[in-house]
Amino acid sequence: MEQEKVHVRLLILTGVALFWMTAVFGRVAYLQLFRHSDYYAKAVRQQRRTIEITPKRGAIYDRNMQALAMSVPVQSAFAVPSEVKDVGMASRLLSRELGTPPEEVRAKLESGASFVWLKRKLPPASSDAIQSLNLKGIYLLEENQRFYPKRDMASHVLGFVDVDEHGLGGIEHEYDNLIRGQGEKIVVMTDARQKQFDGGEAQHDRGVNVVLTIDEKIQYVAERELAAVVAKFHAPAGSVIVQDPNSGAILALANWPKYNPNAPQEVTTDKRTDRAISEIYEPGSTFKLVTLAAAFDQNLIRSEEVFNCENGAVTVAGHLIHDHKKYGMLTVADILANSSDVGAIKIALRLGSPKFYEYIRAFGFGSPTGVDLPAESRGLLRRLDHWGSYSIASVSMGQEVGVTPLQMVTAVSAVANGGLLYRPHIVHEMRRGDQILPLEAQSAVAEPKRAVRPETAAIMRRLMEGVILHGTGKNARLDGWTAGGKTGTAQKIDPETGRYSPTNVIASFTGFAPINNPAVTILVSIDSPAGYPHDGATVAAPVFKRIAEQILPHLDVPRDVPLSPQLIQASYRPKKNETQDDSLDDLTPVDFSAPPDTTEENASAPAAKTTPVKMPEVMMAVNEGGDIQVPDFKGKTMREVTASCMRLGLDPILVGTRLAIQQMPAAGTKVRRGTKVTVEFGDMPVRSGKSK
Amino acid sequence: MATAYRWSEEFPQGPKVRTDVAETATRRTVRRFQQRMNGDAPSEPTVEFPVGRGRVIGRPVASARAKKPLMTEVYTIKKIDNSRLVRHVEPVKLRNLYRTVALGGLIALCLMAYAYQHFRCIDLSFQLEDIKAKQVQAQQANGELKLEIATLRDPRRIDVIAQRELGLKRPDAAQVREYANPDGSEMAALQAVRINRVP
Numbered sequence: 024m025e026q027e028k029v030h031v032r033l034l035i036l037t038g039v040a041l042f043w044m045t046a047v048f049g050r051v052a053y054l055q056l057f058r059h060s061d062y063y064a065k066a067v068r069q070q071r072r073t074i075e076i077t078p079k080r081g082a083i084y085d086r087n088m089q090a091l092a093m094s095v096p097v098q099s100a101f102a103v104p105s106e107v108k109d110v111g112m113a114s115r116l117l118s119r120e121l122g123t124p125p126e127e128v129r130a131k132l133e134s135g136a137s138f139v140w141l142k143r144k145l146p147p148a149s150s151d152a153i154q155s156l157n158l159k160g161i162y163l164l165e166e167n168q169r170f171y172p173k174r175d176m177a178s179h180v181l182g183f184v185d186v187d188e189h190g191l192g193g194i195e196h197e198y199d200n201l202i203r204g205q206g207e208k209i210v211v212m213t214d215a216r217q218k219q220f221d222g223g224e225a226q227h228d229r230g231v232n233v234v235l236t237i238d239e240k241i242q243y244v245a246e247r248e249l250a251a252v253v254a255k256f257h258a259p260a261g262s263v264i265v266q267d268p269n270s271g272a273i274l275a276l277a278n279w280p281k282y283n284p285n286a287p288q289e290v291t292t293d294k295r296t297d298r299a300i301s302e303i304y305e306p307g308s309t310f311k312l313v314t315l316a317a318a319f320d321q322n323l324i325r326s327e328e329v330f331n332c333e334n335g336a337v338t339v340a341g342h343l344i345h346d347h348k349k350y351g352m353l354t355v356a357d358i359l360a361n362s363s364d365v366g367a368i369k370i371a372l373r374l375g376s377p378k379f380y381e382y383i384r385a386f387g388f389g390s391p392t393g394v395d396l397p398a399e400s401r402g403l404l405r406r407l408d409h410w411g412s413y414s415i416a417s418v419s420m421g422q423e424v425g426v427t428p429l430q431m432v433t434a435v436s437a438v439a440n441g442g443l444l445y446r447p448h449i450v451h452e453m454r455r456g457d458q459i460l461p462l463e464a465q466s467a468v469a470e471p472k473r474a475v476r477p478e479t480a481a482i483m484r485r486l487m488e489g490v491i492l493h494g495t496g497k498n499a500r501l502d503g504w505t506a507g508g509k510t511g512t513a514q515k516i517d518p519e520t521g522r523y524s525p526t527n528v529i530a531s532f533t534g535f536a537p538i539n540n541p542a543v544t545i546l547v548s549i550d551s552p553a554g555y556p557h558d559g560a561t562v563a564a565p566v567f568k569r570i571a572e573q574i575l576p577h578l579d580v581p582r583d584v585p586l587s588p589q590l591i592q593a594s595y596r597p598k599k600n601e602t603q604d605d606s607l608d609d610l611t612p613v614d615f616s617a618p619p620d621t622t623e624e625n626a627s628a629p630a631a632k633t634t635p636v637k638m639p640e641v642m643m644a645v646n647e648g649g650d651i652q653v654p655d656f657k658g659k660t661m662r663e664v665t666a667s668c669m670r671l672g673l674d675p676i677l678v679g680t681r682l683a684i685q686q687m688p689a690a691g692t693k694v695r696r697g698t699k700v701t702v703e704f705g706d707m708p709v710r711s712g713k714s715k
Numbered sequence: 716m717a718t719a720y721r722w723s724e725e726f727p728q729g730p731k732v733r734t735d736v737a738e739t740a741t742r743r744t745v746r747r748f749q750q751r752m753n754g755d756a757p758s759e760p761t762v763e764f765p766v767g768r769g770r771v772i773g774r775p776v777a778s779a780r781a782k783k784p785l786m787t788e789v790y791t792i793k794k795i796d797n798s799r800l801v802r803h804v805e806p807v808k809l810r811n812l813y814r815t816v817a818l819g820g821l822i823a824l825c826l827m828a829y830a831y832q833h834f835r836c837i838d839l840s841f842q843l844e845d846i847k848a849k850q851v852q853a854q855q856a857n858g859e860l861k862l863e864i865a866t867l868r869d870p871r872r873i874d875v876i877a878q879r880e881l882g883l884k885r886p887d888a889a890q891v892r893e894y895a896n897p898d899g900s901e902m903a904a905l906q907a908v909r910i911n912r913v914p
Contacts, residue, residue, distance in 0.1 A: 089865065089868065090861065090862070090865040091865075093858070093861065093862055093865065094858075095855070095858050095859055095862055096855050096858070170862055172862055172865035172866040172869065173865070173866075173869050173870075173871075174869070174871075176869070176870075176871070212840075218841070218844070219844045220837055220840040220841045220844055239870060240870055243870035243871060243874075247871075247874075502888040503888055572888065573885075576891060586888055586889060
């Protein structure tokens with residue numbers, strides 16, 4: 024009996040176990056076989072998340088890889104209003120950190136939106152403080168913010184970005200697609216605590232880094248000197264461009280006024296205009312370079328040829344034109360050196376309008392230069408068939424034609440490098456990581472076009488040196504380097520009268536240095552300098568000198584002439600704005616308009632900073648070198664010139680054929696070993712006077 | 716169930732028979748056998764049929780049911796000695812067994828390895844994500860430091876420090892001396908004579 028009871032119990036237990044197992048496995052089978060797809064979909068929804076990756080914007084560097092613009096991740100605060108419990112408290116706490124009124128914050132939190140920005144791109148201290156508040160419904164999202172660590176340096180070149188990091192202006196706009204990179208979405212797996220454990224990798228390209236041709240230090244020098252001259256002459260605007268004439272690379276591009284791209288919303292459109300490439304002005308006397316170059320290239324004139332400048336007045340097509348001085352008989356060299364309008368007109372008349380127009384276009388005027396910056400103006404040049412009877416005279420003086428500063432400096436660079444017109448460019452290369460990318464078609468360095476023959480360019484360089492040595496450009500003479508240039512004083516149109524204003528001018532100077540192997544071409548253009556005199560020689564030429572003397576040593580350009588005897592004036596004026604409260608944040612340009620420095624003997628310790636010390640003038644001749652006297656090569660053959668240079672230790676540059684007719688430096692100049700000597704060859708000039 | 720066996724060899728006297736209990740079929744069979752051995756049982760056809768491990772000689776069931784003799788209890792003592800019994804092992808089956816166990820073990824091992832690597836992968840993924848997060852933090856810190864360096868290297872800032880705080884001045888042209896140029900004749904000999912400045 025007992026056994027039967029046990030037996031029955033065992034049977035019951037077995038039955039229950041079997042029932043349980045059947046139920047469980049049956050349920051498992053049901054879920055796995057019939058409900059598999061449903062639960063799989065739920066698991067995917069729960070675990071899989073899609074994250075949108077915004078690549079960091081590429082950086083912008085100068086030619087020496089100094090960062091000019093870069094992006095750094097920052098936090099932005101947003102709210103989910105439905106999750107915020109105590110709106111009042113949250114508003115009060117957040118307004119303190121965000122710097123916005125509590126009412127404004129409250130209005131956002133009480134809005135019916137599911138997502139609302141509180142403030143974008145917060146400083147690290149603010150984002151940390153908000154995070155520490157730990158308010159429900161308030162979250163932080165990481166975004167990138169663009170910083171320009173040099174503040175307003177090269178602001179017109181760099182441009183700026185909006186809050187969504189879209190480029191506006193300058194390089195930021197021109198190469199926005201490349202610098203931004205491509206955003207993409209990646210799929211990641213998360214656990215129950217929303218922690219990622221299987222994240223994907225971003226596959227698309229990061230933002231491209233752009234390396235400019237700008238040299239940070241040259242840019243700074245250009246901006247500093249521009250600011251100083253603008254402040255000195257109370258000019259509303261100005262531009263300085265420094266270019267490498269042998270490649271067209273822009274080493275510096277400075278405009279005044281400038282702005283801080285870190286805060287573009289506070290800046291007016293006027294300040295954001297890149298005047299160097301967008302503003303048109305009448306070049307004035309600097310355009311005589313084109314007139315003379317065209318005439319020389321056509322072999323219509325010679326530098327010693329004499330023209331009658333009609334005592335400073337000439338009538339063309341019923342228009343009476345006056346020179347700024349009453350000149351009589353001038354050689355072509357003197358016409359350029361003294362900037363005679365009458366002489367230039369006569370040369371242009373000999374050239375003729377069609378040829379003149381051809382050379383104007385050959386020098387790049389009337390069309391965009393193709394620089395890789397946005398909003399470039401093509402200038403203003405009437406078509407030949409629209410020229411009036413007086414146009415040739417106007418244009419030869421630099422009127423009735425509108426050019427941009429960049430067009431002007433590019434044309435002068437063509438003269439400096441031997442007659443080749445290079446396309447100016449500002450982008451040196453593009454990099455993605457360590458990989459250098461091929462430049463796009465528009466930014467790749469194009470083949471130069473020939474504007475004039477090398478012989479013509481050599482002649483023009485010599486004549487331009489004459490402008491500085493004994494012409495209107497004396498204020499641009501450099502200490503230690505040869506230089507050539509041309510002054511310009513162009514009258515502006517008075518909008519009220521529609522005629523040329525007698526007071527408002529654009530004072531400019533364009534030049535290059537050194538003469539024999541130019542390393543830089545510099546253009547200085549000042550709009551409406553106040554006071555008198557306000558011409559290019561007074562306003563712009565000294566700026567050229569100051570800039571060139573600072574950047575030529577920086578570029579390791581050796582001196583090619585001995586230093587001139589210097590007047591060392593040991594007067595020391597106290598700085599105008601120097602106070603105890605001055606800080607590094609106060610970087611007004613007036614502070615850098617200091618007079619020439621004193622020598623060490625006359626400068627004493629800190630007391631000299633604040634007390635003016637007047638000492639007697641001291642004349643001191645400093646002869647820095649030059650133990651080789653350049654011989655006279657006139658009439659010699661190429662072989663003789665080369666042999667003579669090698670014997671003396673000079674570096675000859677030969678231009679032309681036949682016999683030597685001109686040389687630079689002139690015969691008798693004391694130079695150092697290794698100095699480059701340019702010798703021009705051609706037919707010996709016939710000594711006969713010819714004037715008109 | 717009683718076990719009948721060849722008791723005649725071990726118990727020459729015959730089995731002990733109990734008479735105080737009801738006769739069971741087995742006992743009846745034994746009793747009848749005993750009677751026959753003694754010559755008392757009627758002659759009947761006998762058959763041998765196996766019962767348990769031994770064989771019992773008895774009469775067929777049908778004729779056995781016709782008569783009901785007196786019951787005789789038989790008490791037997793069983794002494795089983797299986798020490799000499801050796802289970803016969805078949806090599807083929809044994810080999811199959813080993814093979815099956817090995818295969819099963821292998822499959823189990825694979826399953827365990829799969830499970831291990833699966834969870835190890837997930838664990839490493841978590842670690843990888845942690846390291847990625849640290850890398851991102853380090854990159855961010857690096858970017859911020861680069862920004863700080865760029866700000867500190869601002870030429871205008873350096874100029875202000877040099878002029879205002881340190882009292883430095885820009886040198887005169889006469890105060891800057893150039894280092895010696897290479898010998899001009901060497902330069903001229905090495906360089907090609909440039910004609911017309913063609914690039």
